[in-house]
Amino acid sequence: MLTGVRGLSSSSGPRVCIVGGGPAGFYTAQQLLKARQDAAVDIYERLPVPFGLVRFGVAPDHPEVKNVINTFTQTAQHERCSFHGNVNVGKDVTIDELRQAYHAVVLSYGAEGNRSMGIPGEDLPGVFSAKDFVGWYNGLPSNKELHPDLSFETAVILGQGNVALDVARILLAPVEMLKETDITQNALEALAGSKVRRVLIVGRRGPLQIACTIKELREMVNLPNTRADMLPADFEGIAEALKDLPRPRKRLTELMMKAVKEGGDDKAEKCWGLRFFRSPVEVLAGADEKRAAGIRLALNKLEGSGESVRAEVTGQLEDVDCGLIISSIGYKSIPIDPAVPFDPRRAIVPNEMGRVQDTAGLYCSGWVKRGPTGVIATTMNDSFDTARVLIQDMEAGKLDLSVNKPGAQAITALLQTRGVRMVLFSQWEKINAEEEKRGKSLGKAREKLLDVDEMLKIRNVFISIFF
Amino acid sequence: MAASAAVRSAVSLTQRVVRVSPDCSICPLYRLNACTGPTDGFTAPNRRLRTSIGVCQSEDSSSPEEDKRQHLAPREKVNVVFIDRSGQRIPVEARVGDNALHLAHKHGIELEGACEASLACSTCHVYVSSEHYEKLPEPEEREDDMLDMAPMLQENSRLSCQIVLTPELDGMELTLPKVTRNFYVDGHVPKPH
Numbered sequence: 001m002l003t004g005v006r007g008l009s010s011s012s013g014p015r016v017c018i019v020g021g022g023p024a025g026f027y028t029a030q031q032l033l034k035a036r037q038d039a040a041v042d043i044y045e046r047l048p049v050p051f052g053l054v055r056f057g058v059a060p061d062h063p064e065v066k067n068v069i070n071t072f073t074q075t076a077q078h079e080r081c082s083f084h085g086n087v088n089v090g091k092d093v094t095i096d097e098l099r100q101a102y103h104a105v106v107l108s109y110g111a112e113g114n115r116s117m118g119i120p121g122e123d124l125p126g127v128f129s130a131k132d133f134v135g136w137y138n139g140l141p142s143n144k145e146l147h148p149d150l151s152f153e154t155a156v157i158l159g160q161g162n163v164a165l166d167v168a169r170i171l172l173a174p175v176e177m178l179k180e181t182d183i184t185q186n187a188l189e190a191l192a193g194s195k196v197r198r199v200l201i202v203g204r205r206g207p208l209q210i211a212c213t214i215k216e217l218r219e220m221v222n223l224p225n226t227r228a229d230m231l232p233a234d235f236e237g238i239a240e241a242l243k244d245l246p247r248p249r250k251r252l253t254e255l256m257m258k259a260v261k262e263g264g265d266d267k268a269e270k271c272w273g274l275r276f277f278r279s280p281v282e283v284l285a286g287a288d289e290k291r292a293a294g295i296r297l298a299l300n301k302l303e304g305s306g307e308s309v310r311a312e313v314t315g316q317l318e319d320v321d322c323g324l325i326i327s328s329i330g331y332k333s334i335p336i337d338p339a340v341p342f343d344p345r346r347a348i349v350p351n352e353m354g355r356v357q358d359t360a361g362l363y364c365s366g367w368v369k370r371g372p373t374g375v376i377a378t379t380m381n382d383s384f385d386t387a388r389v390l391i392q393d394m395e396a397g398k399l400d401l402s403v404n405k406p407g408a409q410a411i412t413a414l415l416q417t418r419g420v421r422m423v424l425f426s427q428w429e430k431i432n433a434e435e436e437k438r439g440k441s442l443g444k445a446r447e448k449l450l451d452v453d454e455m456l457k458i459r460n461v462f463i464s465i466f467f
Numbered sequence: 468m469a470a471s472a473a474v475r476s477a478v479s480l481t482q483r484v485v486r487v488s489p490d491c492s493i494c495p496l497y498r499l500n501a502c503t504g505p506t507d508g509f510t511a512p513n514r515r516l517r518t519s520i521g522v523c524q525s526e527d528s529s530s531p532e533e534d535k536r537q538h539l540a541p542r543e544k545v546n547v548v549f550i551d552r553s554g555q556r557i558p559v560e561a562r563v564g565d566n567a568l569h570l571a572h573k574h575g576i577e578l579e580g581a582c583e584a585s586l587a588c589s590t591c592h593v594y595v596s597s598e599h600y601e602k603l604p605e606p607e608e609r610e611d612d613m614l615d616m617a618p619m620l621q622e623n624s625r626l627s628c629q630i631v632l633t634p635e636l637d638g639m640e641l642t643l644p645k646v647t648r649n650f651y652v653d654g655h656v657p658k659p660h
Binding site for chain 2: 375
């Protein structure tokens with residue numbers, strides 16, 4: 001039986017369990033291990049493979065953002081840390097069982113759901129959540145059968161955050177830009193045959209409220225063989241407001257204004273545009289009533305100012321013909337265990353600085369703590385904060401470290417009796433090597449395995465060779 | 468236990484991080500008898516930084532021994548002071564051509580470099596002492612774009628992975644921003660909309 005690799009046989013140090021093997025989980029682990037030389041940290045992850053949205057969310061043409069995987073790998077290989085993949089917390093093992101086995105449990109399981117638009121026609125074929133679309137081109141096993149139909153000229157994306165811009169860029173990027181990345185082969189082939197030529201990225205409010213960051217917008221502006229198609233009317237009054245804006249907002253707005261003015265190469269085959277002051281109210285079906293053929297948008301006006309600018313309906317409507325609709329209005333956390341308090345309105349675990357409300361010994365970090373916004377650096381800072389709070393509690397005696405806790409030993413024994421096939425980090429490394437090997441033969445950075453069973457098969461081969 | 472370790476070393480990976488013990492003989496702290504002992508494994512002195520312009524120099528390039536080995540004239544010393552998040556001053560002796568983020572890692576300064584110097588994050592954000600800020604070359608657009616995302620951005624903010632030491636930067640002070648999370652100066656927390 002493979003147990004976690006551990007140089008520590010003493011049971012006197014704190015044992016901490018982290019639920020979720022993405023950036024929040026790894027950064028929390030990193031800080032804990034650094035702050036306490038006697039701490040042992042175990043990470044439990046539902047998928048056989050680690051790294052969460054760094055693997056499944058970051059766009060294939062942003063490989064530098066994924067460099068952080070090297071840091072996480074170092075953490076996982078630390079002698080006082082062990083990674084356990086293919087363990088579904090809430091189903092294979094409960095939070096209460098984890099709390100019994102560990103001095104502290106940190107929830108870092110992110111946001112696997114998505115906010116729905118809540119409009120008629122949302123379930124028609126041709127409408128996807130950005131979460132699923134991104135999961136499809138990034139090889140998330142549960143999205144491998146998505147088969148989006150890319151035979152329509154116009155795609156409409158609701159939402160104007162970085163995820164929306166990633167989707168737009170992937171839809172319009174020349175295949176040359178993608179073919180050496182880790183995008184899945186089936187997505188690459190679908191995009192190579194795509195008829196999508198025009199992508200509109202629609203937001204409820206105005207240019208000064210756009211949620212994306214300048215890097216992503218600049219990538220759209222610089223996209224080869226595309227031109228920007230903006231509505232100058234959407235930008236009334238914006239030039240005057242520029243001087244009072246803080247630097248990041250100012251630079252972002254200036255770039256948008258430049259795109260409005262310059263537009264780009266008229267001969268360009270493809271175009272993209274931002275559309276403001278518009279909210280989706282209905283997905284319109286085609287004549288056959290069988291799939292989406294358009295979207296009805298309500299025109300808004302802005303009320304209020306500064307932070308509290310709100311969109312209010314004017315009563316005017318606008319219909320846009322399109323065959324692909326992607327809603328990118330936010331990810332959403334879900335409750336995974338009834339023993340954990342959950343705020344359904346904000347879709348987070350209620351907490352005070354990372355300490356879960358009314359539940360001693362339970363903490364949270366990352367999106368499940370603060371909501372699903374921010375880049376890796378934001379999650380990093382947040383996870384460091386939670387780790388600090390946990391360490392403080394240890395040192396203040398709020399967690400009883402005098403009690404010996406069995407940690408992974410007890411949990412892995414329990415999982416074994418339940419027939420759960422855990423994947424250890426060394427086994428992920430085997431899966432990793434296989435993906436890189438397959439990628440090499442296709443001229444790509446890697447070819448991700450799309451099937452949990454296939455991942456487990458590789459793990460089994462690994463076990464049988466060495467044991 | 469031993470079997471797992473053997474198994475791990477048998478698996479070949481293209482990892483950019485090499486987890487080996489640091490080569491103490493090249494470290495200025497060791498040579499100056501200022502070493503406080505092995506690090507906790509996280510400052511990874513042998514981590515190679517893949518910068519946006521190519522692979523960063525290895526730490527060997529920053530020692531007089533290495534210069535001699537390569538028959539180079541010894542590179543000029545540059546004194547830099549890091550001021551960490553608790554306000555502690557950490558003076559460091561470096562050389563012309565050294566990368567500031569790499570230098571920080573070598574000396575155990577708590578500066579993350581999540582994207583490994585490829586201008587895809589803002590975790591290596593520092594404040595540069597004003598008289599030296601002027602002497603740095605203008606940031607390229609990509610650095611400005613990433614700086615825009617750093618909390619507590621100031622006029623003298625730079626990404627340390629883009630700072631390469633020159634003789635005029637002798638005496639430069641690099642301060643780590645105290646604040647680690649995004650919040651507004653007045654404590655306001657934006658409501659989700």
